[in-house]
Amino acid sequence: MSIKLFKQVYYNIPIIIRLLLIIVLIMTLAGTAIHYIEPDQFPTAFEGVWWAFVTAATVGYGDYVPLSLPGRILALLLILTGGGLIAFYISRFSAVAINHEYNLEKGKVAFKGGGHLVFIGWNERTRQLVDIALDKNPDLRIVLIDRTLNSLAYQHYPVHFIHGDATEDYTLQQANIKHAKCVIITADTTEKERQADNFTILTTVAVRGNNEDIPIIAEILSGIQVENAIRAGATTILRTNDFMSALLYHEMSRDKAAMPFEDTLNLLKSQAFRHRNVPSELVNQTFQAASKKLLLDQMLLIGILREKEWMVNPGHEFRLQKDDILICLLPR
Known part of the structure; x- marks a missing residue:
């Protein structure tokens, strides 16, 4: 030598x-x-x-x-x-x-593990999501990417912090995006809606360019940007404004004995939505008969998805068809 x-x-x-x-x-x-x-x-x-x-x-x-x-x-x-x-x-x-x-x-250390969740954007929603996810699964590995935070102490929030711009390949590589399980992109509420959605779409493009198969959950504030987010590669779109508007409408017009916000919140925390194809033995069965059978497996049938049309609580005499998708709730 x-x-x-x-x-x-x-x-x-x-x-x-x-x-x-x-x-x-x-x-x-x-x-x-x-x-x-x-x-x-x-x-x-x-x-x-x-x-x-x-x-x-x-x-x-x-x-x-x-x-x-x-x-x-x-x-x-x-x-x-x-x-x-x-x-x-x-x-x-x-x-x-x-x-x-x-x-x-300070977010300067690259993440070396795999099978982790990547959260992009730190805000109150992300903080609550981290708390819920770790409460349900303490062994879950989470990587947070944010460009506005200067530091994030691990003892306060048990996540691996990466400081940087998620639209840049280097930052995504620091988060080991190729071996991640899922990416969640939250909207930056400090920016105007259009600017926040543009950043979400650019981030989606960058993530998809580094990992062709990873599921990407993107929060979009403006309805006109939903199609662009889908074109960019997002697999799931969260329309926060649509959801909140519908929830506020229910609160305005609710019965005095009802609590739509609390009911929805506790439903999402304790139950998991599942979509499944109609089993052959349930084809042509009534909604009521199918509900009784699925309850034996702790599955609560709440509706049917037929040709991209949601039919929630369609009535006990409603009959299932071969290509229907069952919308069910299961305990977490």
């Missing part, structure tokens, strides 16, 4: 590893030397190396002690050189650990 190649390899090694290699080399040389200088006191090279580490670390067990003048001179040199190196290594290791913690909080 040439000197140039050796230097290139050596300086590409992290400084912590380099320091450790130097310490091990010095301790090995000193331990081997003391074995040959005083073979009676240090019968094997391993015992010499043990003595070298104990001496350089200023532990001083006293189980092995050099008696000759050359041996004691070697011990003095070892204390002056090896002791300083070990102290520097420990301080450097501490500095690296603290610096890593700082970079992690």
Whole structure:
């Protein structure tokens, strides 16, 4: 190996590893030397190396002690050189650990895992979503990408934070988007609706360019941008304004005994929607008969999806057809 190649390899090694290699080399040389200088006191090279580490670390067990003048001179040199190196290594290791913690909080550390969820955009909805997701599944791995946050402490929110612009490939690669399970893009409510939707669509394009198969859930504020988001590659569109408008209408026109907002909130928290094809034994059966059968499997039938038309609670005499999709609720 040439000197140039050796230097290139050596300086590409992290400084912590380099320091450790130097310490091990010095301790090995000193331990081997003391074995040959005083073979009676240090019968094997391993015992010499043990003595070298104990001496350089200023532990001083006293189980092995050099008696000759050359041996004691070697011990003095070892204390002056090896002791300083070990102290520097420990301080450097501490500095690296603290610096890593700082970079992690500032969103400068790349995520190395896989099968994780990627949330893009930090706001109150994202915070609540993180709380709900981790409450249901504490082992869930979440990566958050945001360009407005300066830091996010892991002890406050157990997510891996990446600071950057999600429309850029480098930021998405830092979040290991190729091995993610799903991406959720929330709208930036601090911007105007059109600007927020444009950023969501650009982010969707960037994510789809880095991972062709990943499910992308995108929040769109303006109805006219829904088709653009779908063209960009979003698999699910959340129309927040439509949902809130419908919910507010229910609150305005509700019966006094009803609580539409609380009912909907608790429904979404405790139940999971499922779409399934109509089993062959339920074709031509009434909605009432199908509901009774599905209840045996803890599935609550609430409606039918037929040719992209939602039919919620269509009536007990409504009959199912072969290509219908059942809309059901299951306990989480």
